[in-house]
Amino acid sequence: MSSFRYSDVYKVVYPRRHEGIYKNRGDNPWVSIRIRQGVGRDPSKWFSNQLRVIAEISRTYGDGRAMLGTRGDIEIFKVDFRLFDEVVAKLKEVGLDPRDSCGNSVRNPIPCASQFCPYAHINAEALSTFIGDYFRYRSEYEQPLLPHRIKISISACERACAVPVAQDIGIVAKPNGKFDIYLGGGIGEHAFSARLAFTDVDAEDLLPICVGVAEVFRRSGERRGFKWVVRLRGLDKVREEVLAIAREVKPKLPKPPDLTPRFIKSRIVKIPYPTGWLPPMNWLSWPMWLIGMGLAMYCCSIIKAYTYQSARRLIGLRN
Ligand code: SF4
Numbered sequence: 001m002s003s004f005r006y007s008d009v010y011k012v013v014y015p016r017r018h019e020g021i022y023k024n025r026g027d028n029p030w031v032s033i034r035i036r037q038g039v040g041r042d043p044s045k046w047f048s049n050q051l052r053v054i055a056e057i058s059r060t061y062g063d064g065r066a067m068l069g070t071r072g073d074i075e076i077f078k079v080d081f082r083l084f085d086e087v088v089a090k091l092k093e094v095g096l097d098p099r100d101s102c103g104n105s106v107r108n109p110i111p112c113a114s115q116f117c118p119y120a121h122i123n124a125e126a127l128s129t130f131i132g133d134y135f136r137y138r139s140e141y142e143q144p145l146l147p148h149r150i151k152i153s154i155s156a157c158e159r160a161c162a163v164p165v166a167q168d169i170g171i172v173a174k175p176n177g178k179f180d181i182y183l184g185g186g187i188g189e190h191a192f193s194a195r196l197a198f199t200d201v202d203a204e205d206l207l208p209i210c211v212g213v214a215e216v217f218r219r220s221g222e223r224r225g226f227k228w229v230v231r232l233r234g235l236d237k238v239r240e241e242v243l244a245i246a247r248e249v250k251p252k253l254p255k256p257p258d259l260t261p262r263f264i265k266s267r268i269v270k271i272p273y274p275t276g277w278l279p280p281m282n283w284l285s286w287p288m289w290l291i292g293m294g295l296a297m298y299c300c301s302i303i304k305a306y307t308y309q310s311a312r313r314l315i316g317l318r319n
Helices: 006-019 048-061 081-092 124-135 203-220 226-233 235-252 283-314
Strands: 021-023 030-037 066-068 074-080 152-155 169-173 179-183 195-201
Touching: 006 021, 006 081, 021 081, 030 081, 048 066, 048 074, 048 081, 074 081, 124 152, 124 203, 169 203, 179 203, 179 235, 195 203, 195 235, 203 226, 203 235, 226 235
Parallel strands: 152 169
Antiparallel strands: 021 030, 030 074, 066 074, 169 179, 179 195
């Protein structure tokens, strides 16, 4: 691989990073490919046929590893850059596509686990698919027109498990059916906590505001990220600019899907569960505690008998 100079290959790879490529360091052709669900698919759901293909590709083209990323992607390593298009063609056959998962692009909007959570006011996965799909393959929101990446998260309740304060755009659903939107967060060397920019936003205004943010950011040309636009211009000015664009683009944008959560009006039930070795104070929990202790003692006696027999066999006292 000595004919590959890092500086040369990097120049070729860098303009294509938004297609899902990260270049390995050193004089070699290796790249990592970060794989994302295809358009119209829930970003947080993976299917067995897709996982099989990823495993096969990683074994055949890469070094056999596959890593789950923080934004719902799967990354494979050490793929020869010259075979990148071949790998992408194989991924597309099972509805996967790495495009817009690296470089300057609008990344996978990450939903909280609302499908499994009874606290959810909305279906965060459906909203994440809707917003993510809008930005997918739009060259105006990709390298080189977008100066840096944009990260979005969606939390289905005010507990905010999708960490809105660390995102460029953090959407949080409220019990009254509306949303709060935080802007300008980000981690890294200069970490900023996102600030509440919009409150009581309707569902149909979420995408226009996201487009407004992307437009303000794109026109700013700020290569260090949207957090710096908020920092340097101030939240009030950015809010005004975003709103002006959102109002303008709203009539042309698609309407959000049905966001009804899975656990509608479900109640949170706390199950008293006896733990530890001490008997519980609540007499109602005594039967469960006794059954648990009985089972534990039974298992211990089996393990003890097995160990005793094995030891005897080992020292030759028994065949
Ligand atoms: S943000 Fe709310 S709905 Fe989403 S996983 Fe956390 S607690 Fe559940």
